[in-house]
Amino acid sequence: MTLYANLGAAFCEPQDSQRQAMVDLSGPSVRTFTYARLQQLCKAAARGFVKKGLRRGEFIAILSANRTEYLVAAFGALQAGLVPVPVNHKLPSQAIEHLLVDSGARIVLCDSGCEDLVPPATPRISFDDAGPDGFEAFLDFGEFECTRPEPGEVGLVIYTSGSTGRPKGVMFPHLGHLWALDQRTNANSPVGEKTLVAAPLYHQNGLASCQSALGSGGTIVLLPGFVAATFIEAIAEHRVTMVTAVPTMIAMIAREHATLAKADLGSVRIVRVSSAPSTPELLAQARRMFPNAKVVNGFGTTEGGPIFFGPHPEGKPQPDMSVGCAHPQVTLRLMRDGVEMQDQGVMQIRSRALMLGYRNMPEASARAFTADGFYDTGDIFRRDADGFFYFVSRADDMFTCGGENIFPSAVEAVLLRHPQVDEACVVAVPDDIKGHKPVAFVVRRSPSLTEEELKRHALENAPAYQHPRRIWFMPALPLASTNKVDRRLLVQQALSQLSPLQAHNT
Numbered sequence: 132m133t134l135y136a137n138l139g140a141a142f143c144e145p146q147d148s149q150r151q152a153m154v155d156l157s158g159p160s161v162r163t164f165t166y167a168r169l170q171q172l173c174k175a176a177a178r179g180f181v182k183k184g185l186r187r188g189e190f191i192a193i194l195s196a197n198r199t200e201y202l203v204a205a206f207g208a209l210q211a212g213l214v215p216v217p218v219n220h221k222l223p224s225q226a227i228e229h230l231l232v233d234s235g236a237r238i239v240l241c242d243s244g245c246e247d248l249v250p251p252a253t254p255r256i257s258f259d260d261a262g263p264d265g266f267e268a269f270l271d272f273g274e275f276e277c278t279r280p281e282p283g284e285v286g287l288v289i290y291t292s293g294s295t296g297r298p299k300g301v302m303f304p305h306l307g308h309l310w311a312l313d314q315r316t317n318a319n320s321p322v323g324e325k326t327l328v329a330a331p332l333y334h335q336n337g338l339a340s341c342q343s344a345l346g347s348g349g350t351i352v353l354l355p356g357f358v359a360a361t362f363i364e365a366i367a368e369h370r371v372t373m374v375t376a377v378p379t380m381i382a383m384i385a386r387e388h389a390t391l392a393k394a395d396l397g398s399v400r401i402v403r404v405s406s407a408p409s410t411p412e413l414l415a416q417a418r419r420m421f422p423n424a425k426v427v428n429g430f431g432t433t434e435g436g437p438i439f440f441g442p443h444p445e446g447k448p449q450p451d452m453s454v455g456c457a458h459p460q461v462t463l464r465l466m467r468d469g470v471e472m473q474d475q476g477v478m479q480i481r482s483r484a485l486m487l488g489y490r491n492m493p494e495a496s497a498r499a500f501t502a503d504g505f506y507d508t509g510d511i512f513r514r515d516a517d518g519f520f521y522f523v524s525r526a527d528d529m530f531t532c533g534g535e536n537i538f539p540s541a542v543e544a545v546l547l548r549h550p551q552v553d554e555a556c557v558v559a560v561p562d563d564i565k566g567h568k569p570v571a572f573v574v575r576r577s578p579s580l581t582e583e584e585l586k587r588h589a590l591e592n593a594p595a596y597q598h599p600r601r602i603w604f605m606p607a608l609p610l611a612s613t614n615k616v617d618r619r620l621l622v623q624q625a626l627s628q629l630s631p632l633q634a635h636n637t
Contacts, residue, residue, distance in 0.1 A: 137277040139209025143348035157198040157355040176207020178271035187212030192236035200258040212278035217333035221612040280305035300490030311484040316346040324373035329357040359383040367394040405429030430454040436484025453519040475513040479505035530559040530567040551580040571599035
């Protein structure tokens with residue numbers, strides 16, 4: 132194992148310096164970058180930031196779709212001891228302005244499509260500007276000695292999606308995430324894979340996938356964003372060997388029947404499904420689409436870092452729906468009403484990769500941690516007799532219907548067992564008598580499937596109190612900017628479609 136000195140220079144040194152590091156599919160033509168060239172560019176960016184007068188510990192923001200320059204700017208900033216702040220370019224302009232102010236970013240690096248989102252008074256450098264004020268002119272080629280992070284030094288700030296309030300800036304410890312990268316590129320991890328990355332780089336999933344690929348001597352095949360047909364075509368054309376995706380992406384890929392029929396996906400050896408709950412049916416779909424791949428069910432949180440779980444200490448095979456056993460250098464515990472449980476409870480974690488806190492939010496930071504230093508994930512897990520963990524639900528997704536606790540994921544699993552259901556999302560709506568009740572949004576395979584038939588299926592296969600009181604069919608479930616299902620929007624849609632009489636009809 133190699134513990135790198137700086138996240139921005141955490142590149143494996145392949146024997147051949149001309150080995151491909153990047154295949155960039157973000158523009159009209161394919162661009163490729165060797166390890167040698169990518170390292171030159173990152174050093175040039177680091178020197179460019181120093182030349183601009185930025186000092187160690189200051190913040191720079193990146194507002195762009197996925198592209199090589201995004202990574203060059205982020206890694207160059209890290210080398211110079213600056214703190215990159217990837218910003219979600221899909222947010223409303225007012226939210227973007229808030230994040231830029233909240234982060235204290237000295238300068239914004241952006242693409243032409245996002246330049247209008249940068250407040251007029253904020254200094255910016257455009258990746259697409261070929262003039263004297265653009266990114267090419269900003270680069271200053273030459274050697275550069277990376278800064279060496281100190282304990283407690285912030286390396287990166289990633290803002291949460293804001294699904295439970297205004298987005299919070301999660302401050303990553305530089306040294307802690309160097310440790311996490313070391314764990315992800317050790318002898319037990321995939322090495323030298325060609326990894327397709329379509330997740331946005333402002334999300335930890337996309338950025339960590341790139342870091343792992345470069346830290347293990349692999350190649351990144353980078354898409355500007357996720358489009359199911361394009362994703363499939365990129366796998367086949369570039370002989371991708373590793374795919375990372377959230378469950379919704381797998382479901383959307385499975386519906387591209389015509390594209391799948393023409394594509395050879397046999398090169399894929401690893402499919403990692405993470406960042407949101409999965410189902411047995413979805414994992415089975417993934418295996419059918421990628422017949423030569425090992426399909427892995429993963430889990431992580433922004434605040435908790437990317438390292439939670441690992442293989443069984445005695446080598447026992449990981450069950451399908453499990454996310455693994457506790458990583459040997461991570462402490463996990465399940466808590467219920469202040470008592471540690473062996474079987475099921477809210478997951479709490481302590482590790483070197485834990486966030487340092489939320490930027491400019493000391494009270495929220497204090498609430499996120501227990502008195503003895505554990506981060507409370509708010510996610511309910513169960514643990515089996517062999518020590519394997521299984522995701523159950525978000526604690527705040529659980530609701531009570533007539534005195535019975537309901538986990539949306541449990542109802543979704545029942546709906547997905549119907550042969551005509553592709554996707555399902557269950558949310559709670561208020562009810563004067565029951566407190567709350569479940570309703571569902573479903574993507575069906577055939578228009579012949581009716582609401583009454585699916586309700587009967589739910590009643591026949593689960594307790595009556597769990598069945599969705601209303602089911603709406605949609606051509607596709609709406610996605611948030613992280614490619615996860617936008618539950619908050621679906622709650623709003625449910626409330627708008629229920630009349631006062633329907634809303635209280637149980």
